[in-house]
Amino acid sequence: MANEQDIYEEHVLDHYEDPYHRGVLENATHEDEGKNPLCGDVIQVTLRLDDEGRVAEAWFDGEGCVISQASASMLIEKIEGKTPEEIRDFSANEMLELFGPKLTPNRQKCCLLSWRVLQSALHSPIEDDDEDDSDGPSFGGPSLGEES
Known part of the structure; x- marks a missing residue:
């Protein structure tokens, strides 16, 4: 297997130290988050698909090791x-090659x-919350938080 130093090639460190589109995309249409329970790495992916269905913008955020963040x-x-x-169609093997x-x-x-998070984000559209901001069904009376 790899020498531990080989993992930290220049292009890997470049992506870790100066990541591409790190942060949260405010006008995202799709998002998901995942975690690696073995080491605690966390990645959130936010996407904005355009009218033709292509990824117009993609951002990630998270925390973890050099490998998870650079990849x-x-x-x-x-x-x-x-x-x-x-x-x-972009396979796990292609990701490892990348x-x-x-x-x-x-x-x-x-x-x-x-x-993995990207694959699931494609199936996780963000719901439009403009119509109803409640956290559950409304019964027309006061919420439990409003009662004294």
Whole structure:
């Protein structure tokens, strides 16, 4: 397997230190979040699909190791302009190739976290909350919080 130093190749460190589109996309149409319970890495992916269904913008946020954060940056940069079908066809092996350095199976989970979250974000449209801001059904009377 890889020498531990090989993981920190220049392009990996560049994405870790100066990530592409890190933050939360305010006008997102799709989003999801995932975590690697083995190490605590967390990734949130927010997407805005345009009228043609392509990814107009993609952002990620989260915390974790160099591998999880750098691979998220690489992935987000790669998928902008792609259709959901193109993203679904992008395999886990292709994600590992995009990252570059060979990884042990446990470190592959760090690298693939953003890929898994992206795949599920495509199936997680953000609901339009403009119509009703309540947290549940409304029965026309005071809420429990309003009673004294």
